[in-house]
Amino acid sequence: xxxxxxxxxxxxxxxxxxxxxxxxxxxxxxxxxxxTRLPAAIRTxxxxxxxxxxxxxxxxxxxxxxxxxxxxxxxxSIPPSVSRQHLLDSTLLFxxxxxxxxxxxxxxxxxxxxxxxxxLFSPTVAVELLANAILxxxxxxxxxxxxxxxxxxxxxxxNCIEPALKVLDADILFYPRNTRFEDxxxxxxxxxxxxxxxxxxGLTDTIKSTSILEYHFVQALAYISRRDWRKSQTALExxxxxxxxxxxxxxxxxxxxxxxxxxxxLKDGRPPSFPxxxxxxxxxxxxxxxxxxxxxxxxxxxxxxxxxxEEAVKGQVTWEEDKNLTLLEEVISSYQKWQIINLRRIYRQxxxxxxxxxxxxxxxxxxxxxxxxxxxxxxxxxxxxxLKGQIQVGPTAxxxxxxxxxxxxxxxxxxxxxxxxxxxSSIEALTKQYRATNERLSSTKEYxxxxxxxxxxxxxxxxDAGVGFDANIEDEDLMTGVLGAM
Amino acid sequence: MxxxxxxxxxxxxxxxxxxxxxxxxxxxxxxxxxxxxxxxxFERLMLIGKCCVPLRVxxxxxxxxxxxxxxxxxxxxxxxxxxxxAAPDDPDARMDGAWIENTDIANRAETTxxxxxxxxxxxxxxxxxxxxxxxxxxxxxxxxxxxxxxxxAYSKMRHDVSxxxxxxxxxxxxxxxxxxxxxxxxxxxxxxxxxxIQSGDDEQEQQAYTKVAxxxxxxxxxxxxDAAMTLIHTNPNVSPAEYxxxxxxxxxxxxxxxxxxxxxxRTALQSRILDNQSFxxxxxxxxxxxxxxxxxxxxxxxxxxxxxxxxxxxxLLDIYLQPHISAIYSLIREKCIVQYFIPFSCVTLDSLxxxxxxxxxxxxxxxxxxxxxxxxxxxxxxxxxxxxxxSPDPRLVVQTNALHVARKYELEAKERLRRMNxxxxxxxxxxxxxPQTGGVGGAxxxxxxxxxxxxxxxxxxxxxxx
Numbered sequence: 001x002x003x004x005x006x007x008x009x010x011x012x013x014x015x016x017x018x019x020x021x022x023x024x025x026x027x028x029x030x031x032x033x034x035x036t037r038l039p040a041a042i043r044t045x046x047x048x049x050x051x052x053x054x055x056x057x058x059x060x061x062x063x064x065x066x067x068x069x070x071x072x073x074x075x076x077s078i079p080p081s082v083s084r085q086h087l088l089d090s091t092l093l094f095x096x097x098x099x100x101x102x103x104x105x106x107x108x109x110x111x112x113x114x115x116x117x118x119x120l121f122s123p124t125v126a127v128e129l130l131a132n133a134i135l136x137x138x139x140x141x142x143x144x145x146x147x148x149x150x151x152x153x154x155x156x157x158x159n160c161i162e163p164a165l166k167v168l169d170a171d172i173l174f175y176p177r178n179t180r181f182e183d184x185x186x187x188x189x190x191x192x193x194x195x196x197x198x199x200x201x202g203l204t205d206t207i208k209s210t211s212i213l214e215y216h217f218v219q220a221l222a223y224i225s226r227r228d229w230r231k232s233q234t235a236l237e238x239x240x241x242x243x244x245x246x247x248x249x250x251x252x253x254x255x256x257x258x259x260x261x262x263x264x265x266l267k268d269g270r271p272p273s274f275p276x277x278x279x280x281x282x283x284x285x286x287x288x289x290x291x292x293x294x295x296x297x298x299x300x301x302x303x304x305x306x307x308x309x310e311e312a313v314k315g316q317v318t319w320e321e322d323k324n325l326t327l328l329e330e331v332i333s334s335y336q337k338w339q340i341i342n343l344r345r346i347y348r349q350x351x352x353x354x355x356x357x358x359x360x361x362x363x364x365x366x367x368x369x370x371x372x373x374x375x376x377x378x379x380x381x382x383x384x385x386x387l388k389g390q391i392q393v394g395p396t397a398x399x400x401x402x403x404x405x406x407x408x409x410x411x412x413x414x415x416x417x418x419x420x421x422x423x424x425s426s427i428e429a430l431t432k433q434y435r436a437t438n439e440r441l442s443s444t445k446e447y448x449x450x451x452x453x454x455x456x457x458x459x460x461x462x463x464d465a466g467v468g469f470d471a472n473i474e475d476e477d478l479m480t481g482v483l484g485a486m
Numbered sequence: 487m488x489x490x491x492x493x494x495x496x497x498x499x500x501x502x503x504x505x506x507x508x509x510x511x512x513x514x515x516x517x518x519x520x521x522x523x524x525x526x527x528f529e530r531l532m533l534i535g536k537c538c539v540p541l542r543v544x545x546x547x548x549x550x551x552x553x554x555x556x557x558x559x560x561x562x563x564x565x566x567x568x569x570x571x572a573a574p575d576d577p578d579a580r581m582d583g584a585w586i587e588n589t590d591i592a593n594r595a596e597t598t599x600x601x602x603x604x605x606x607x608x609x610x611x612x613x614x615x616x617x618x619x620x621x622x623x624x625x626x627x628x629x630x631x632x633x634x635x636x637x638x639a640y641s642k643m644r645h646d647v648s649x650x651x652x653x654x655x656x657x658x659x660x661x662x663x664x665x666x667x668x669x670x671x672x673x674x675x676x677x678x679x680x681x682x683i684q685s686g687d688d689e690q691e692q693q694a695y696t697k698v699a700x701x702x703x704x705x706x707x708x709x710x711x712d713a714a715m716t717l718i719h720t721n722p723n724v725s726p727a728e729y730x731x732x733x734x735x736x737x738x739x740x741x742x743x744x745x746x747x748x749x750x751x752r753t754a755l756q757s758r759i760l761d762n763q764s765f766x767x768x769x770x771x772x773x774x775x776x777x778x779x780x781x782x783x784x785x786x787x788x789x790x791x792x793x794x795x796x797x798x799x800x801x802l803l804d805i806y807l808q809p810h811i812s813a814i815y816s817l818i819r820e821k822c823i824v825q826y827f828i829p830f831s832c833v834t835l836d837s838l839x840x841x842x843x844x845x846x847x848x849x850x851x852x853x854x855x856x857x858x859x860x861x862x863x864x865x866x867x868x869x870x871x872x873x874x875x876x877s878p879d880p881r882l883v884v885q886t887n888a889l890h891v892a893r894k895y896e897l898e899a900k901e902r903l904r905r906m907n908x909x910x911x912x913x914x915x916x917x918x919x920x921p922q923t924g925g926v927g928g929a930x931x932x933x934x935x936x937x938x939x940x941x942x943x944x945x946x947x948x949x950x951x952x
Contacts, residue, residue: 171904175913208913213915243913244914244915245915248915248916345857345858346854346857346865347867348865348872349870350868351868401868408885416888423893423895423896427896434899437910
């Protein structure tokens with residue numbers, strides 16, 4: 001065991017001065033020696049006495065070594081005397097404490113561990129750990145990794161979305177490039193951008209466009225299950241507006257489009273309008289393949305509840321095939337709610353009896369049966385925050401009134417200033433990222449090629465212009481001059 | 487379009503026509519249209535016969551007589567059929583078979599004669615004769631009710647015109663046929679062609695005709711504002727005979743007045759109608775229209791509306807006004823309500839009912855419709871029975887807008903950055919290369935090939951770099 005301790009300690013890179021060249025080299029060697037080149041003797045020692053070996057190194061200061069030990073233990077066979085729970089506890093401890101710089105040197109091993117988490121822990125714990133790990137690797141959470149998708153799927157499938165929210169809520173802005181990396185910077189450089197080290201360190205698998213689409217799709221589903229229509233709409237918009245080439249429209253995009261219509265109805269009470277960046281080809285494909293949805297959406301804003309109901313029944317098979325039945329039910333139930341909300345454009349105060357007479361339920365295409373049902377519906381809406389208003393209950397329905405409030409609350413000057421400042425700083429941060437992206441893209445091969453091509457074209461244009469105004473051609477010899485030049 | 491349908495005797499009449507409007511007012515059928523020449527006179531009589539219960543028999547009898555004095559068999563048949571449905575025992579209701587036969591023969595003979603004559607003129611290549619031949623033929627077709635043929639004959643006149651008067655004649659003939667076919671667009675285009683002709687002496691008369699004709703056509707198309715603007719510029723000093731084929735001065739006053747009332751605001755009404763000397767002359771024919779306008783301008787809306795309401799039945803018997811009268815009236819009503827509400831920040835519904843409501847009927851549904859359409863900026867307070875003006879808090883508006891813009895900008899910037907990076911990383915959805923996802927375009931057999939190729943090229947690149 002002492003050999004093992006010596007082995008892990010001696011070679012371990014120093015904790016401090018973590019951006020130096022020496023550190024980089026040391027960490028690289030160390031990572032290689034404890035993982036792929038781990039001596040068989042040490043391996044046997046570790047497997048023989050797991051409990052002691054787990055105490056050999058500190059997960060926070062020697063994450064590389066600790067990960068190697070855990071990995072060896074998880075993959076190898078441990079003596080029956082040692083409970084597996086102990087091993088799992090150590091893994092948990094490691095995942096909470098690991099040093100984000102060090103694990104960059106054992107990226108693929110770390111990723112493999114993350115991908116296996118769901119088989120080691122209960123889904124709730126696994127999701128929580130994954131979310132934590134993702135944010136420790138990249139505190140802004142703005143770079144997409146394959147682990148994102150693993151976590152989102154796990155969270156949605158096991159229905160434990162709560163712990164995943166901190167990752168799901170972060171805006172994905174960067175994608176690891178599949179190209180090689182400029183060698184000027186070192187992995188241990190704390191200044192290094194996440195999108196650079198994530199791919200270089202192997203902290204992500206190869207990303208395909210489908211992974212991105214799937215991630216946002218699952219993200220939207222997760223928000224839908226939490227009834228957060230606004231966020232799910234944003235997520236779906238990312239899918240349907242995904243950049244396309246050569247008229248490509250993915251099946252995931254189409255599925256998202258269908259959900260996007262329904263979610264739009266739930267959120268705003270009217271069919272959503274396309275983000276401007278969706279190309280006309282994509283729109284055309286969408287429209288052609290989702291007729292029942294657009295029909296339903298156009299009926300939603302009318303007062304024709306029976307037609308809406310009919311359309312909903314008619315499309316039953318479609319909804320079932322697309323697995324949108326429950327979402328559709330939600331839409332149908334919300335029809336009357338939106339009718340009530342739209343009354344605020346007409347009334348300041350309106351009696352419950354009047355609401356009952358003027359709004360129809362899309363379930364039955366009739367008015368609600370009793371005023372109490374209306375009262376319950378309205379108070380439910382107010383409670384859920386869907387409707388801003390207040391009910392004054394009187395002795396009868398005619399004397400119970402709903403008062404509509406302003407759609408937006410007036411802020412105090414301080415709140416407003418804070419909000420503006422927040423926007424300002426976030427836009428400022430974005431500007432910085434824009435500059436960085438601009439720089440990065442300017443140095444890509446594609447851009448260089450483009451610039452060269454442009455330059456060539458310019459030169460060619462100049463040549464093509466033929467005889468310029470400045471060229472001295474004698475009047476008599478106009479034709480010969482031109483011909484001569486050619 | 488629904489007017490109070492009090493009683494509906496003679497439902498057999500509906501077997502022939504389906505009148506949208508039933509008028510039960512008492513009216514003298516011939517009086518208001520005395521100055522109208524025959525073709526529209528028949529149409530007007532028929533309209534009254536279809537829609538006006540008390541006057542139907544009288545009007546239809548007059549229509550039958552009118553038709554019989556002409557040579558249009560189809561009209562005679564129509565009028566007789568209606569009359570026999572309304573008053574089966576009336577002697578006029580029986581069809582005069584002999585007359586029909588005789589007229590038919592005479593019509594045919596006349597057609598043949600005119601056509602032969604025209605052929606003769608054509609052979610002689612005399613332009614003026616050809617033109618006149620076409621004109622005669624057109625007039626004949628018009629009188630026997632063959633409107634399509636009449637249009638064709640009249641259009642042929644255009645080839646042989648030689649003076650501006652001819653152009654004008656050709657235009658008026660075509661417009662007149664188009665009027666009978668209720669083809670408003672072609673009325674406008676034909677009138678447009680003659681409206682700019684400079685013809686010296688007759689110019690004023692022609693202008694009056696073009697104004698009235700295009701005004702009525704615009705009314706027919708439902709373009710109320712333009713119709714009003716055209717009609718109020720009619721020259722009052724021109725003899726009404728110039729435009730009697732289309733409308734009487736009374737009609738000009740009614741159409742122009744009502745449409746102005748429906749489409750102009752109070753200052754415009756004052757300056758363009760009441761202070762307009764030339765249109766005043768027309769308004770003198772219809773004093774109640776003038777009264778209604780001045781009441782509106784003076785803010786006495788309910789009196790204005792009640793005057794208009796009292797004459798609604800008359801207007802419903804007008805061939806050009808009938809299809810639009812309810813739209814025009816509701817426009818005027820809406821304007822009255824909006825104008826009435828302007829000076830107040832809130833008004834009780836009771837007082838609105840008192841001013842605008844019909845007995846036993848609240849204005850609330852109408853208010854709801856107007857608010858929904860956006861023509862009335864107000865909210866109803868059903869509890870206190872108030873109509874409250876919308877007065878948005880400017881601070882709230884500024885705050886909401888500012889935050890909205892900021893958020894939108896932020897989102898947009900993020901989305902653009904994201905897309906830039908997706909494209910930079912080559913992660914777009916590609917039509918051909920992604921058959922496993924791009925189910926839309928159909929499966930692609932080349933997937934493996936592409937993948938391999940990509941890998942190969944990547945490897946090659948790497949090797950090169952190394």
